[in-house]
Amino acid sequence: MHPFSPAHAPAPSGAGHSHAVPSRHLLGLEGMPRETLFEILDDAERDLARLTVDRSPTDELRLLTVVIAMFEDSTRTRVSFQIAAKRLGATVSTFSSHGLSLSKGESLRDTLHIFEANGADVVVVRHSSPGAPAYLAEQLGSAVVNAGDGMHEHPTQGLLDLMTLRQAWSGRFEGRRIAIVGDIAHSRVARSAIFGLTTLGVTVTLAGPATLMPAEVERLGCTVSASVDEALEGADAAMALRLQRERMEKGLLPSLREYTRVWGIDATRVRRMKADAVVLHPGPVNRGVELAPDVADGERSVILDQVANGVAVRCAVLRRCAAALAQEVA
Numbered sequence: 061m062h063p064f065s066p067a068h069a070p071a072p073s074g075a076g077h078s079h080a081v082p083s084r085h086l087l088g089l090e091g092m093p094r095e096t097l098f099e100i101l102d103d104a105e106r107d108l109a110r111l112t113v114d115r116s117p118t119d120e121l122r123l124l125t126v127v128i129a130m131f132e133d134s135t136r137t138r139v140s141f142q143i144a145a146k147r148l149g150a151t152v153s154t155f156s157s158h159g160l161s162l163s164k165g166e167s168l169r170d171t172l173h174i175f176e177a178n179g180a181d182v183v184v185v186r187h188s189s190p191g192a193p194a195y196l197a198e199q200l201g202s203a204v205v206n207a208g209d210g211m212h213e214h215p216t217q218g219l220l221d222l223m224t225l226r227q228a229w230s231g232r233f234e235g236r237r238i239a240i241v242g243d244i245a246h247s248r249v250a251r252s253a254i255f256g257l258t259t260l261g262v263t264v265t266l267a268g269p270a271t272l273m274p275a276e277v278e279r280l281g282c283t284v285s286a287s288v289d290e291a292l293e294g295a296d297a298a299m300a301l302r303l304q305r306e307r308m309e310k311g312l313l314p315s316l317r318e319y320t321r322v323w324g325i326d327a328t329r330v331r332r333m334k335a336d337a338v339v340l341h342p343g344p345v346n347r348g349v350e351l352a353p354d355v356a357d358g359e360r361s362v363i364l365d366q367v368a369n370g371v372a373v374r375c376a377v378l379r380r381c382a383a384a385l386a387q388e389v390a
Contacts, residue, residue, distance in 0.1 A: 125151045
């Protein structure tokens, strides 16, 4: 199934439109055409420009109900989707696994059918099982947006990373190189970023402990460096990843101190990159582990830009889902 497509929707005719009618799900960035990526980024840039001068809600999605269902802990993504939906005038309901009947044995499908029966037009879901959003997209009539599924993808984070780099790189992706450093194996953020970046012509170099490198690294179309110093040399950007110790088996790391010494990005290592290179991190940052504090807060850091861009990207995604739903009804 295409990462931004309904499970069983008819192909849009596109008659009278400059672009094909968008479809209602966002499940991942793998296989997404570059034209679609740019359409979403362009829309998000317009949202960012508007939100910079006017944060009052619009009524664009006033008839839509957006349910944000977080079956894993979330702060940045949950809050960002809440703000985006409210900025567009949608009715918003937010649930976490702690407050749902899943703890009483109810199935995921039955829980989401309850949301749909109560008028959910768009369901934003985060789940620990890879493929859970795709499964729900096949079961529900609502649009489904993947807010992170296991170690698979986190597409809206990937989109906001692309948006942040587009700003830092003056709109040019081709010929650029980014180093992604850290816990690649457990990172859905890394996968979405890799899919989007390589589609747009960016060379991706991975660096991290061998125990934290994914088995399918060759399929991802990336190169692997033996050290963080080698990966950062001449790079246009670096993305540090959080160590996801909650997903790790014991023995994958000798110690945090050793990890920081070998793989942590500090001011000395940052100087190996190009003079105008930037540093990203999807958050939350373990300061002093994957990033030195002076790097996280330094002039090269665009971490706060990533956060700001998150609301704009999620506005664009929700609007796209709404447009597809309207088209299907028509």
